[in-house]
Amino acid sequence: MTEGNADYGAMDSEDFRLMVRAWIQEHYPEDKRFIVRRMGMDEIGGWVRALGAKGWLAPSWPREWGGMGLPIRKQIIFMEELSRHGCARFPDQALNLVGPLLMTFGTPEQKARHLHRIARGEEIWCQGYSEPAAGSDLASLQCKAVRDGDSFIVNGEKTWTTLAFCADWIFTLVRTSNAGRKQEGISILLIDLNTPGVTVRPIDSFTGEREFAQVIFDNARVPSENLVGEADRGWDIAKSVLGHERVMVGAPIIPMMALRQLEDLMDRLGTFGDTGALDRYAALRLDLYDLTTMFEEYVRRIEEGESIGGDVSLLKIRATELYAAISEEILLQAGDMARVAEPIALPDNVAFPLEIYAAARVPTIYGGANEVQRNVIARSVLRLPS
Template identity: 40%
Template sequence: MDLAFTPEEQKFRDEIRAWVRANLPPDIAHKVRNALHLSRDDHQRWARTLGQKGWLGYGWPREFGGPGWNAVQKHLFEEECALAGAPRIIPFGPVMVAPVIMAFGSPEQQRRFLPGIASGEVWWSQGYSEPGSGSDLASLKTRAERRGPHYIVNGQKTWTTLGQHGDWIFCLVRTSTEGKPQTGISFLLIDMKSPGVTVRPIIMLDGGHEVNEVFFDNVEVPAENLIGEENKGWTYAKHLLSHERTNIADVNRAKRELERVKAIAKREGVYDDARFRDQIALLEVDVVALEMLVLRVLSAEKSGKNSLDIAGLLKIKGSEIQQRYTELMMLAAGPFSLPFIQEAMEAGWQGDFPGGYPGGDVANAPLAATYLNTRKTTIYGGSNEVQRNIVAQTVLG
């Protein structure tokens, strides 16, 4: 197993690094590095920049307009973007629904939907979880009834991330109640501007509007928006979830945030505390271990071997690491991590408060809010308890 990058791969990394540094807007990078709020425009600006280069769909094959990169090249691209302070690509379009459309959609659906995803012009949302149907997703109740050329959709989705920005939403809907719950689910693409679609915000503990409830009240959806076959949606969903769970691991962001932990600890004067530094060291060991696991998968793919089905394991470790580094940041800053006035911070007031925030910047202001926000990471994308069961069954036997 060779975990070293070849000279060609190192050259590729250098090219990616140079382009990202030349094209990433500094104001967006500043927000990312300090965990400040990113607006829809911030996300779209970076998405369109990548789209113009042909890199928003960086994991796509050439036949669908992507760069056709191999697994190592995709990893290096993700790493250089993260280290430069680029926002995470909103995954619902290019990383999640696009592979499903490529694999199971009709040629007409591919021509219709993929260009808008690749360019960054169309914002997609995910309609999976429902009240009472999260980890047990197969129990979902949102119903789609076929009536002539349309499906009539009624029901509710919840925890819809950034759904307030969505143009389209891909949904799992129930089209049959016969047999096992999984066998009656279909995969439907819905225009969020359709009459009967209502988005209601869920304001989180950190005060942010990141997630939503989405209601469907007799929403007419053209039958040609059905992906693949009716009642085969569970198969397509499993294909998508492997992409989601690997994306949640996000080892490259963890490497960037590890350096931020060290910087905050040094600025706050706690880096010299041996016990606190021990916690940073333990975190760094786990980040390196997660990276080695990712590189092991890449090495297997390079050599043509079948890597273990470890998407769930990557999700478990990656999400736990995210919670740990946000907690260490908050502990390092102490009481200076608590104030969080979104409007004032965006206006620059909190960073300049006389005698307030050490270092004269906004770096500490959102730490408590970020800590609270990351409590969700071990739940979404399939809770870690469920993922451990899956790992035990599929990997350990």
């Protein structure tokens, strides 16, 4: 039993905020503050395990599965405190995607086997959807799983798999049939990355960071008990995971942290006294407020068991374009200082304008590129002809 099982829902909000703030200050490694690149478990694992041991790794999960069971307002407070302190994003696909997937569609055995381990930070997962010829057009995926007795034999390749080299498991979309439309015949398999026949090859990102991997399956034998839902009917489940992914990418925490850096930069430069800069800052801050309100609505839908809805694409676009806009303002304000690779010392943190600018490009691609999100809105919200 961890403290995560305590009932924080009933606690006074301000007391909750101060408790979270104090604990983060005491436990978060000082040299990892305000780092925008994705870090693997070798760098950030200590923090993940500390949160897990405290029972604070899964704020939105029900207490039954080792989460904090926080109501939405307290989830926002939790995010605000993480972003105030500059806590980096850690490998979180298990918390944001695998957890909701298994809670809704997993067998009792799959839930019992994985959920508590994930909530304690003892099991790290990566997401195996994209393939070299299946990104935006995901349903074209070709990684094949063929039944053989009580197993599937998996052959094929996944790519752009974030932080696969520090993960224990991968949840994959695989083709189990070629009959019918391409959306039919897709299944979801949970695969232990230590299975013989699975190879993980790291890929560097355009900023030179080791961030993704190619995951190759060569006759990997996977027990059929690792199938989630029915064989050949994984597409609708996969789409529901994509809905959760869009809520996760739409969370205000990353824009909050970037705005915090902009505020510190403006303090240092004295540009709060410049009307133009102040005007642009105020617009960004109001956009962040709108984004937070919008995010709360989608979390409410999840909490109340409603469908997330195709309009969640709006949240994903708003969040990622706001982050990009804040990063551009940081670059603009930093002026000549942004040309050097050295960080800019700020009163309470440091800023790397070019690194933030580069980091803010990628969320417009992952979780479904923003152009494709606009197509979804056109089709499913505005009902425009395709």
